[in-house]
Amino acid sequence: MHQKRSYILSLLVVFLLSPFFLKAQISEFRDSVIQISGLTMTADSLRAIPAVSILVKGQGRGTISNTAGIFSIVLFKGDTLSFSAVGFKKQDYKVPVDIKGNNFSLIQLMVEDTTYLPVTIIKPYLSKQEFERAFANMDIPDDAYEVARKNTENARIRAMTRYTPVDGGEATNQYLNKQAQSLYYAGQRPPQNIFNPLAWAQFIQAWKQGDFKRKDDY
Template sequence: MNRLIIPFLILLVGLGLVQKVSAQQNNPYRDSIVQLYGVIMTADSLRGIPSASVIVEGKGRGTITSYDGVFSIAVMKGDRITFSSIGFKNNSIQIPFNLESNQYSVIQLLISDTAYLPATILKPRPTKEQFERDFLNNRFPDDAYEIARKNTDEATRRILLNSLPADGREAVNFQLRQQTNKYYYAGQVPPMNIMNPAAWADFITAWKRGDFKRKK
């Protein structure tokens, strides 16, 4: 019985090893890890760019170049690599899927990214006399409180009253008052307020206020 079990176990182990080797040979990702290395340089002067970023897109991994612009990082076949540095335009490459070896070297050239800033004019600080002059001559816009104060000023209201035409309601009320006085004193002489102290008080107040001044 033991003589039959031992060959059977050897057969099972052998079949397992064959299946494992066959699976490794048929696995497309068996040799997908690639050692990417190279140097990042300026396109105009071919100088190494230090501390440039080497990022594997979508993987959250990366590295930076050395002082001479040299880098090395482990990537996968098909990964997209982005090279970037401040003052240069970004550039990207893709690791080939059909790469036969597990090493891939690149010499990446970055083009300078020129940014033009608006011109800045420097002026000397003003003297104390110039600051006082400009501060006193500066005109600030009125706030809501100042605008309301000006609109409710007595002189402003008097000017608006004399210059603006009456609206429909005021015109109708004036006409009705005129007709009321005419019908009330029909057949008699209307009373004269020349001896009325209240009328004289109103006249003096209006005269001081300037209601009788000639309008230009």
């Protein structure tokens, strides 16, 4: 009986003190969170640096500074911010654990990172004759104008029209024209184009262009 009373009394004490413990934990958690707002600038000219990647180390989250170099991020006290941007050296900033308050302003100065390229030595040709021979045998690719000129040559277009198959739209138009012609002369004999001067003119023009040549001629 005495043990039962002690157990009930312990539960009652825990129940009464639990709000105070919870409030203390919430207060401790709130004090450990901090919002850092700042500006990323160059160390030499104090010029704002946009598009700086700002990551919280070990957590895989972060933010990016805007076009004016301004950023804002929420993290815990004691975390480390990593600043990186193209053309600048990587910088780290560790938030102090004992920092006061939940808001902090930061100006992060970044130093430009100079990249040295390997030395390139340009040597001329050994003689004028060697340069002339190399220039004459140089294979210069065609520019857009030359490609367009070759694609619009009459001989090339005629050859392509003979061997390029018709597409769906052209085949449909040909079929519909034949159907319309057959329906137009339905019940009567169609006229003979042998006495049509326009048809003869088209035939002579096609013959001059070489449309009736054999495929072996190309």
